[in-house]
Structures are given as structure tokens and as C-alpha cells.
Amino acid sequence: MRQKIMSFVGKSLAGVLAAVALLEVGTTSMFFYHQPDIPEELKRK
Amino acid sequence: MSVKDYSIHSLATSIGSWVSRQAGETEKLAVLVYGTEVLLGGIIKLAALAISSFLLGIPHLVAVQVVSAGFIRTLSGGAHCTAYYRCLLSSLLIFLGMGYSLKLGLPHLTVLSNHYMLFCFLVSFYWIYRWAPVPPDNKPLRTDRDRLVRKAWTIIAVLIIMAALIMVGTAKWWVWAITFSILWQCFTLTPFGQKFFYRLDKMLVFFEGKEVTWS
Numbered sequence: 001m002r003q004k005i006m007s008f009v010g011k012s013l014a015g016v017l018a019a020v021a022l023l024e025v026g027t028t029s030m031f032f033y034h035q036p037d038i039p040e041e042l043k044r045k
Numbered sequence: 046m047s048v049k050d051y052s053i054h055s056l057a058t059s060i061g062s063w064v065s066r067q068a069g070e071t072e073k074l075a076v077l078v079y080g081t082e083v084l085l086g087g088i089i090k091l092a093a094l095a096i097s098s099f100l101l102g103i104p105h106l107v108a109v110q111v112v113s114a115g116f117i118r119t120l121s122g123g124a125h126c127t128a129y130y131r132c133l134l135s136s137l138l139i140f141l142g143m144g145y146s147l148k149l150g151l152p153h154l155t156v157l158s159n160h161y162m163l164f165c166f167l168v169s170f171y172w173i174y175r176w177a178p179v180p181p182d183n184k185p186l187r188t189d190r191d192r193l194v195r196k197a198w199t200i201i202a203v204l205i206i207m208a209a210l211i212m213v214g215t216a217k218w219w220v221w222a223i224t225f226s227i228l229w230q231c232f233t234l235t236p237f238g239q240k241f242f243y244r245l246d247k248m249l250v251f252f253e254g255k256e257v258t259w260s
Contacts, residue, residue, distance in 0.1 A: 007068070010064055014064050014068035014070055016080075018076055018077065021076050021077075036086070036129075037079075040075070
């Protein structure tokens with residue numbers, strides 16, 4: 001049961017974090033003034 | 046444990062790794078770490094801005110400025126610092142400085158006519174027309190169409206905001222908070238604005254200890 005809950009939490013968080021990553025890469029700029037290194041799979045081709 | 050062990054990147058790496066293990070998506074580790082770093086960095090900056098603006102008695106001004114500058118920045122881009130803690134410090138300096146200056150200037154500004162606000166927007170439009178969009182080095186825009194679309198959306202957004210503010214008039218404090226934050230955001234598009242950030246970045250490097258790296 002605990003494992004199922006943790007898996008659900010993990011998947012939900014993973015969804016949120018992936019969405020944030022895509023949103024960040026899709027817009028021209030981050031909210032403020034710093035840019036972390038973009039992973040290769042998200043770089044614009 | 047050194048300060049470096051508490052950097053945003055290392056914290057994001059730990060959280061991202063934990064999430065990828067729990068979700069069973071270890072192949073997406075880099076994306077999850079990146080998303081965590083962006084989210085965590087944003088939350089810390091907003092919290093720092095909220096706390097310090099409350100202490101200075103200007104939370105309303107800073108909140109309006111951050112939201113309006115952030116909205117336009119998402120469309121237009123702008124200058125960047127090269128490390129997280131420099132970005133955090135420059136954001137605090139700029140937004141708190143702008144907020145406090147506005148607090149002092151509001152009694153004089155709220156009696157001005159719409160022409161002064163219109164002038165600020167005309168300057169902003171020129172800067173957008175001339176230099177937007179300004180993407181960061183690691184996210185270059187590949188096509189002219191992409192550049193044109195982002196420039197057009199920035200102009201449309203600022204036009205709508207300007208029309209709304211002119212209808213409201215200059216007597217409201219938030220009208221000037223929005224006007225100055227947009228003017229500032231557009232300034233960061235210009236070569237002068239970028240040079241300003243470059244110098245601010247270099248100046249903040251001066252305060253960086255040899256063994257202390259926060260990003």
C-alpha cells in the first residue's frame with residue numbers, strides 16, 4: 001500500500017516537474033534572470 | 046558540510062533523483078532535475094522577495110511589479126545573470142529598489158496626466174520593436190518566424206495593458222507599478238540593459254568567496 005502511494009506521489013511530481021521543464025524551455029525566458037543548463041533532450045533543434 | 050553541498054543544483058539533483066526513482070522513470074532524470082531546479086529556484090526567489098518586501102512595507106508594489114514584469118519577460122526574454130545566487134541578489138536589488146522608489150514617488154506620480162504614462166509605454170514599444178525578443182544563450186531562437194511571433198505577442202500584450210491602464214488613469218498606485226515594471230523589463234532587452242546586467246553580474250562575482258559556490 002505504502003509503495004503504491006509513493007509511486008502515485010512520484011508519478012504526480014514527475015508530471016509536474018516535466019511540465020515545468022517543458023514550459024521553461026518553450027518560453028523565451030525564465031521568470032527571473034538565471035538559466036540552469038538545459039538537458040539535451042529538451043534543447044531546441 | 047560545505048555551502049556547496051546546499052546549492053540549488055545539488056538539492057534539485059537529489060529531489061529529481063528521488064522523484065524519478067519513485068515514479069520508475071529513471072530515463073527522464075535530467076528533465077526532472079531541470080524542472081526541479083527551475084521550480085525550486087523560482088519558489089526561493091519569490092519567498093525571498095515576499096519576505097523582504099513585507100519587511101520594507103511594500104509587498105503590494107513588489108507583487109504587482111513581479112507579476113507584470115514576469116509576464117512580459119516570458120514573451121520577450123531579457124538579460125540574464127550567470128549564476129543562481131547572482132540572479133537572486135539582482136532580482137532582490139531591482140524589484141525592492143524599484144518598489145521602494147515607487148513608494149517614495151507615488152504622491153507625485155498619481156497627480157500626473159496620462160501623457161507621462163503614455164510616454165513610458167512609447168519608450169517601451171520602441172525598445173520592444175527594436176530589440177525583442179532576447180533569448181538566453183542556451184535557448185536560441187532558430188527561425189525568423191519564431192522571433193517575429195514572439196515580438197508580435199509582446200507588442201499585443203503591452204498594447205492591451207496600456208489601453209487598460211489609460212482607461213483607469215494615473216491616480217491608482219498599481220497603474221504606475223505596472224508601467225514602471227514594463228518599462229524596466231523592456232530596458233533589459235536593450236544593449237544598455239544587457240550591459241547593465243553584465244556589469245551587475247561581474248560586480249556580484251566580486252563577493253563570491255573562493256571556496257563558496259552556490260550554483
